[in-house]
Amino acid sequence: MSDERYDPTWVVDLARRQYPDDRRLHDALASCTRVVRRCDCGCDTPYFAEPSPDSMGEDSDFGMRIALQREGGHKIVVDLLPDGRVACIEG
Ligand SMILES: [Zn+2]
Numbered sequence: 001m002s003d004e005r006y007d008p009t010w011v012v013d014l015a016r017r018q019y020p021d022d023r024r025l026h027d028a029l030a031s032c033t034r035v036v037r038r039c040d041c042g043c044d045t046p047y048f049a050e051p052s053p054d055s056m057g058e059d060s061d062f063g064m065r066i067a068l069q070r071e072g073g074h075k076i077v078v079d080l081l082p083d084g085r086v087a088c089i090e091g
Pocket residue numbers: 039040041042043044045
């Protein structure tokens with residue numbers, strides 16, 4: 001497990017502007033201060049939490065995805081676990 005630090009300020013700011021009422025999302029993003037691993041496919045996506053093995057069953061609720069727009073139109077995607085924690089921030 002890596003203990004790389006992460007500063008989520010930029011993505012919390014985007015979420016506050018684009019989903020102003022979603023306090024749970026803001027808090028989940030604000031707690032993304034440590035990268036547990038980087039995606040190994042080469043895209044370098046940072047992961048902040050891993051789904052628990054018992055939530056990986058075939059009928060599991062896989063959480064949700066939230067799209068955010070960066071300045072210049074670049075889109076990022078936040079993957080949330082069913083418990084509300086952020087799994088990863090792509091883009
Ligand atoms: Zn990847």
